[in-house]
Amino acid sequence: MAAYIGRGVHGNTVELLGARIVSGAVAEGETLDLPRLSTELDLSITALREALKVLTAKGLVDARQRRGTFVRPRDTWNLLDVDVIRWQFAAGAADGFLRDLAEVRAVIEPAAARLAAARRTESDLIALDAALTAMGRAVGGDPADAAEADLAWHRALLVATHNEMLVRMEIFIEPGLSERDRLVHHQSAEDDPVPSHRAVLDAIRAQDPAAANEAMLALLAKSDSDLRRVTTGDTSSTGAEAAPAGVVPPNERESS
Missing domain, CATH: 1.10.10.10 (Winged helix-like DNA-binding domain superfamily/Winged helix DNA-binding domain)
Known part of the structure; x- marks a missing residue:
């Protein structure tokens, strides 16, 4: 890759x-x-x-x-190849890719957060904490550092599932997430991604799968809203409208 x-x-x-x-x-x-x-x-x-x-x-x-x-x-084409992804972005043809990426993340990452909450070890928490600290240091700084810290956090999340196949999902997520992050962080350097990621980490630390799932859904909704803000100038998307494709906001899901 x-x-x-x-x-x-x-x-x-x-x-x-x-x-x-x-x-x-x-x-x-x-x-x-x-x-x-x-x-x-x-x-x-x-x-x-x-x-x-x-x-x-x-x-x-x-x-x-x-x-x-x-x-x-x-x-x-190998649409997950790093260069092919980059060439799509350069050609201004990234909309479909970003939509597909949002849907893939909506399928994988809430489940990963639930499993991580149930299975995380102390070393997993150390890795997630380190990535979150790097994320905080990068706020308002070099967009490349912010993107790398975000990738490190999401990579650590997959590792914390202790599911070998889910860990390999980084092959599908990382190349696109890297380009998405560079786009968002270059155009919105003042944004602070730490609180939404910390909420997921706090739930994982507390070994609360349901809370981890909810926090990840909120993180994905924020991610989608941030992307729309830098690509379309839309600053009004909140709540249900901000949920990425494939994600049903918590307040709209049927109670069990």
Whole structure:
């Protein structure tokens, strides 16, 4: 899941071609004219093919005899690849991704909070406390530090479930959450995420699964509201309207 770290001409070529494909500038199914690209980018065909190998590994392109190298359908792309996610954001095509991310988090994280409350160890609490402290230090500071602290907290939450499959859910959540955090923290540096995260941690510390679930639902609602504020300027979303897709606010759920 790590971002491609190639540098120089090779890395720049991967970046350029990947961004063109994900943005739609090069359409799905389109065959790439390698000689033309070689001339445009002042690259040898061999160097160009090396860059295309990286995009092949990300599911963006493939090659066939007689057809040549072509852009694969979007449903074959590795949409959880860090670079593919970043290229979507750069192309201004992140709305659908962010909606899907909110729905995935609504399914996974309340359940993770409940399990963490039931199973957490002292070392889990230490990790969650450390991430929360880092989160507090980052408020109003470097947005990258704020995003990293948030990721560390959510990673520690999954670890505290002591469910190996849930821990691996970081593969689905972290790349998108990282981009989402950078977007929010760059445009809203004054926001303080500590109270909503502390409420979840307090419930986990108290070994209260129901309270952890409620606090996580509130955290997700705030997350959705924060994102709408920086993307649409909507500052009115509170309560039920702020709940992320797939989340039923606590005051609207049927009592058991």
